[in-house]
Structures are given as structure tokens and as C-alpha cells.
Amino acid sequence: GNSVTQMEGPVTLSEEAFLTINCTYTATGYPSLFWYVQYPGEGLQLLLKATKADDKGSNKGFEATYRKETTSFHLEKGSVQVSDSAVYFCALEQAGTALIFGKGTTLSVSS
Amino acid sequence: DTAVSQTPKYLVTQMGNDKSIKCEQNLGHDTMYWYKQDSKKFLKIMFSYNNKELIINETVPNRFSPKSPDKAHLNLHINSLELGDSAVYFCASSQGRAGQPQHFGDGTRLSIL
Numbered sequence: 021g022n023s024v025t026q027m028e029g030p031v032t033l034s035e036e037a038f039l040t041i042n043c044t045y046t047a048t049g050y051p052s053l054f055w056y057v058q059y060p061g062e063g064l065q066l067l068l069k070a071t072k073a074d075d076k077g078s079n080k081g082f083e084a085t086y087r088k089e090t091t092s093f094h095l096e097k098g099s100v101q102v103s104d105s106a107v108y109f110c111a112l113e114q115a116g117t118a119l120i121f122g123k124g125t126t127l128s129v130s131s
Numbered sequence: 132d133t134a135v136s137q138t139p140k141y142l143v144t145q146m147g148n149d150k151s152i153k154c155e156q157n158l159g160h161d162t163m164y165w166y167k168q169d170s171k172k173f174l175k176i177m178f179s180y181n182n183k184e185l186i187i188n189e190t191v192p193n194r195f196s197p198k199s200p201d202k203a204h205l206n207l208h209i210n211s212l213e214l215g216d217s218a219v220y221f222c223a224s225s226q227g228r229a230g231q232p233q234h235f236g237d238g239t240r241l242s243i244l
Binding site: 052054056058061062063064065066069071107109113114115116117118119120121123124126 | 135162164166171172173174175176179186187221223225226227228229230231232233234235236237238
């Protein structure tokens with residue numbers, strides 16, 4: 021079945037450091053891929069998405085590229101801020117059905 | 132102006148009780164979902180409705196019964212609550228087509244005493 025694997029956290033960085041959170045997936049066909057972010061006490065917010073191979077999603081300085089050959093969708097940001105501290109979820113979706121999530125990665129950024 | 136709203140935000144109750152969580156979306160979406168987030172933050176789909184019709188029903192105990200009176204509402208009723216039901220429950224909605232993002236409510240934190 022379909023599944024998503026993302027790196028275990030927590031990830032602890034200093035402000036302005038480079039961020040990578042790895043995400044790989046297993047799916048038949050061509051899923052859509054998403055990154056969601058969850059701030060403390062809140063629901064999930066869409067961060068970015070990509071719907072086909074080689075698409076790059078980007079938002080608020082975050083980027084991720086849909087790599088079919090490596091079945092990956094790694095999240096990157098060149099310079100993190102304290103306000104980026106949150107839990108990040110990689111997810112896939114096929115044919116408009118429910119999201120399948122990775123286990124989440126907690127990011128903590130200190131000044 | 133909240134796109135997906137759930138009530139209540141917090142629910143504290145005794146084992147064995149019956150409770151309901153309500154969800155409403157004003158985005159004009161035709162597909163709604165319930166997800167459960169456990170204490171380790173893992174999110175898993177429970178149910179999905181499209182145009183008031185149940186389309187996804189994961190292996191959830193039949194004590195959980197979703198109801199969709201119309202496209203904009205999806206409620207979750209839970210009978211005979213158990214300790215293991217303690218979690219955060221998220222409602223979401225989408226246009227139900229491939230590649231369309233889901234919009235989430237702020238969650239309902241259910242605590243069973």
C-alpha cells in the first residue's frame with residue numbers, strides 16, 4: 021500500500037541555518053505530494069505541493085521538488101527563523117482521496 | 132471567516148459517555164474528512180464523505196459514526212468512549228480532486244478521564 025517515510029525528529033537548528041527534512045514515499049501510479057505545517061495548538065496548514073514529477077513547490081522560502089526516480093519530496097529552506105518552529109508533515113494523495121501522512125518532524129529553531 | 136470550523140475545541144469527559152464533534156466548512160467544497168492525531172502526532176484518516184456520501188471508512192470501531200447532513204457539515208458521534216479514544220480529531224475539506232489541497236480545522240482535543 022501507499023506510505024510516506026520522513027526523517028525522525030526533533031531537528032534543532034540555530035536561526036539562519038539551512039534546513040532539510042527528508043521525505044520518501046511508496047505509491048502506485050502518480051500521487052500528488054504535499055508538505056503541511058502544524059504550529060502549536062493549531063490545525064494543519066498547507067505549506068506547498070507538487071502534483072507531477074519534477075514539479076517544484078515553494079512557499080515562504082521553503083521548497084521541495086517531486087523526484088520520481090528517487091521517490092522523494094525533501095523539504096528545504098535556506099535560512100530558518102524562530103517563527104518556523106513547528107511540526108512538518110509530508111503527505112501523499114492519490115485520485116482525490118484521503119491524505120497519507122508521514123509521522124511528522126518537529127523543528128525547533130533558536131535565536 | 133473561518134474556513135473549516137470545529138466545535139468544541141476541547142472535550143473532557145468520562146469513560147463510557149457519548150459525545151459529538153461538529154464540523155462546518157464555508158469553502159464550497161464537496162468532500163470532507165475526519166482524521167485522528169494520536170499522542171505521537173501521527174495523523175490517520177478515519178472517514179471521508181463526498182456530497183454527503185461515505186466514500187472512505189477506515190478500520191475504525193463502529194462506536195464512531197459520522198453524519199453528513201449536507202455538503203458543508205460533517206459531524207462525528209462517538210459512543211461508549213474509551214481511554215484509547217483520547218486524541219486530537221481534525222476535520223478537513225477539499226474539492227475532492229487529485230492534487231487539490233485539504234483545508235483543516237483547528238482540531239478538537241478529546242480527553243477521556
